[in-house]
Amino acid sequence: MPMKSPIAVPTSTVARNALVALAVVVVGAAVYWMADILTPLAMAIFLLIMIDGVKRWIEARSSLPGHLAGAAALLVVVVGFFLSIAIIVYGARGFFDETNGVVVRIGPRIDHILADIYALLRLPATPPTASDLIARVDVGSYLALVATQAQGVVGGAIFVMIYLGFLLASQSGFRRKLVNMFPDRHARAEALEVFQRVRGGVEGYLWVQTVTGAMICAAAWVLMRAVGLQNAEFWTFVIFVVGFIPVLGGAVAGLAPPLFALVQFESYWQALVLLGGLQAILFISGNFIQPRMQGDNQNIDPVVVLLALAFWGKVWGVVGMFLSTPLAVMAMAILAEFKGSRWMAILLSGDGEPYAESGSPENEDRRRVNAPQARPD
Template sequence: MRSPISLPTSTVARNALVAVAVVASGAAVYWLADILTPLAMAIFLLIMIDGLKRFIEERTPVPSHLAGAAALIVVILGFFASIAIIANGALNFFDEASGVTAGIGPRLDQIIRDVSLLFGVEAAPTASELVAQLDIRSYLAVFAKQAQGVVTGSVFVMIYLAFLLASQAGFRRKLVGMFPDRTARGEALEVFHRVRGGVEGYLWVQTVTGVLICAAAWILMRAVGLQNAEFWTFVIFIVGFIPVLGGAVAGLVPPLFALVQFESYWPAAILLIGLQIILFISGNLIQPRMQGDNQNIDPVVVLLSLAFWGKVWGVVGMFLSTPLAVMAMAILAEFKGSRWMAILLSGDGEPYADAEAEKPSAQRRVNPPQPKDR
């Protein structure tokens, strides 16, 4: 029998291997996007189910098997309810818009004239002239294709989730077979718990802050009188899980539709200023206090992760970009050959901050956990 190949152990060679592995992995996730996208969403839902199950077990007297069933039902119903609410809200929005089309055209013409005068343009085009230059059929075809993709993707997500739930029973036996040594098994579990804790912390922060933002935004939109306030509130909650772009959509889209609905610019201005204040308070006062060390990621990395996963997996990749960055940092920090990458991903150079959150800050920095020499 041939002896196993001996890999070089120098730092340069090890880092080169890590870089090559990262590039190869990026190419793989790009070419296998159709397969991996629903799988990633299913894993994400599985983490949500597991976290909700443990929350029910710790906070209620419900037995373990009933807690798991309740968590599964809640997450699946929430998943399909989100799709249904967005679809029905969009249909209702277009129905109402079609009923007031006669009033929208002149209002759009007035907005275009006012904006043109600000830039010194006297002969402004009308809304109908601008629409005539657009290829409406191509946009409708893209929209129909995206809607079909959402339905098909949802079915595959549920199939993957069912198989993942069925395979959970043998996970512990697989772990024992992969890591016969108790020490190595404990280290693997530690990595798993760190990854799971980071994703669950991200979900918790985004959910709580999203509810607070939506409550304040709904009150503001109802006070102004914006149509479909409930629909826009739910859209704000969903896009809140997309970093950077979510805040832009939440703060700009409702005021834009207020421009068309109202004859005056004041309701749109009130919405714009009010939503920006809400998002500023949430992003600078509430979220940083809640996050703690759960999302110790550099903001540039968050932006690059959003761009990369959005390019690779589309909208699903945008939703999962931050959790995937948290997972990558936790895994890379476990190995000496890749720990430098985890340090670059972290916000303060301490990729182990999440795992050591219970220790005093000074002690964490003096005695950080040591990565494994692998």
């Protein structure tokens, strides 16, 4: 039986894919070694996109001129950013209250829970105490790590605001730079279309996560107040914030409040109600509400979301976890616009179609709607 000749692959295609793979490795190494510089810059760009979206939302629903709408959007985002940090710090103080804080009651409560577990399982041994468990853990190193992380959050927030200020100052020259980079009006319109698709993908992700997060928080707050959980407002805010972290955010939102309910209450039914109720809320949101709100720009493969979470979490820590999905959305939107990299966008997409094929009615309609209006030079 004659052997079939191998499939001929153009040398240019092999060379191009090899260069792309090499560029990915180089960029990955760069973002890892320059994490201290790039992390606050990426967060500042993320806030800049939010400010631009809020600005256009204000302009569409009010008669404010562009500069006043921009100032209002900047005030909303910056105040919200620092308010988030203040809520976290204030809520954390409640756990260390000397009279009614969680830390004061955690030792005796753990002893009681361990005794109940041993009695339920009818174990002959004497249950260990909280002091025995703590003695096996290097508490000092963990406290030092927490203090270092807290210091890093404060310092990082300052650098984020500095980067954001410079980005806002340089934003006014973006149009002039675009004109000089793309003197041809048609090429400039295409570049603006790519930019708008990237921006639309990130803004769509933020919109979906914000709306669904608000729904989850409203239901979770009612549930936590109903069972009498302390610091319900703080836990509501935590649930909203961690909702922007894929996979891990749902685990923290569904397990952290019930665990603290075990420490607060003498009985167990409050923790069980919180566990079942929060899991039901997250299940309904993740399987029914959120998929209906997601559009084509969030057609990301779940495996890619998980890999992006692992990669950016390793490279940039907690900030990378928050930005992992927006960065994946941006990457897919950019890669889908070029023939040489479209295959990577297809791999990143959930259904193999990051955007409709060129020339198809769906693609033409989308381009007609999203295409920016060309302005005079």
